[in-house]
Amino acid sequence: MTLPERTVERLSEYRRSLLQCLEEGKTHIFSHELADLHHNTAVQVRRDIMFIGYTSMQRKGYDLRELVDVIGDILDSERGLNVAVIGIGNLGKAVTTYFVGKRSKLNIIATFDVDTTKIDRVISGVKCYPLSRLKEVVEAQQISIAILTVPADSAAEVTAQLVEADIKGLMNFTTVPLNVPPEIYLDEFDMITSLEKVAYFVKSPQN
Amino acid sequence: MTLPERTVERLSEYRRSLLQCLEEGKTHIFSHELADLHHNTAVQVRRDIMFIGYTSMQRKGYDLRELVDVIGDILDSERGLNVAVIGIGNLGKAVTTYFVGKRSKLNIIATFDVDTTKIDRVISGVKCYPLSRLKEVVEAQQISIAILTVPADSAAEVTAQLVEADIKGLMNFTTVPLNVPPEIYLDEFDMITSLEKVAYFVKSPQN
DNA sequence: AAAATATTGTTAATTAAATCACAGATTCAA
């Protein structure tokens, strides 16, 4: 059984808050507390947790450590997944720098570019390969996820190469919608849309 | 009447494709063509367009120019909205550089930081102010939207200042969920969640 | 100019997501 997309997102968000609470020395949390940390209701939290089959200590709230582990069992791959960043410009660099070392189960282990001045450079310990070696490196290093940060006008072409290289999941930062076969999971991570949405709701408030 | 959030997002996406088609010299587009460009069905496209009250030339498809204008009437504010980027590190810099000059109705006109070495520096023509002048500058320059790219551990505090400065909309790039009063529109633009979602669906494919 | 075709706009049906409502479990207070 696969979970609803929104539930997966919320679980990822919950986990971060839970880890934060653990660091602060807490051991348990109530559904309404977790709800308050997110923009969410206690029922929704309980429903999400029900989905993953975890049950709490009655009346004590959820055990933070246990819940974090259960979410990990759901979200993470046991051996972790390897990730590559394609196009190491302003955004690609920021993303790489930021992510390296953050999530133990998602490792950025390679970057790719066509700019010869960037090739072989190392950013936060991650080496930049020429795009021409994409397929070879993806295979050798078992990379399953690509983060696409190339210019919009090469996005389609590079995506074709990623498909060819047998990538399994793709997070698209560019502003053009991509086309991939259905077995590849694609997330359109679109800043312009999000900003325009904010602008719309600023202009036309809900209530 | 305000539109459903998802419809607003799709309209923003459609517009970009429509502008692209215009540049390529096309004048009309069918609902199924627009659907194919996005990950979407023709019915959904027609429904979205119905929402905004535009009707096509029967059988000729939608007039690109007209449709772009109608979407503009819905999404854009007549005089445009002013935007500030808060925290001009790796990500803030990338975002600022990228957005400046892109959308005519959304203008990044100021950035803010606490790092004295960054203050007064100009990035892509946009000046960096000390955060202490936030309220003053927001008011003077009529800034209504903030893009938050400060470190996670100062996010809450800076957000309080943004609320105090009477910002109307907020796009949060940090990894902590924020709390703002309900009249402020908040978009949690969360890369970690998106990447973890990709990882989950790579691990557990849908079909 | 009749028939076949293609496309929209919209009502109705379906599906998915969120919320309500409440029984059961546990704790606390007296």
Place this chain on the structure above:
DNA sequence: TTGAATCTGTGATTTAATTAACAATATTTT
């Protein structure tokens, strides 16, 4: 040790979003 209070887990219900179905209309073909 009874009763009130608190919190979870979940069936039932509601709401929201998507999809199906099709009449209406314009265009093309014969």
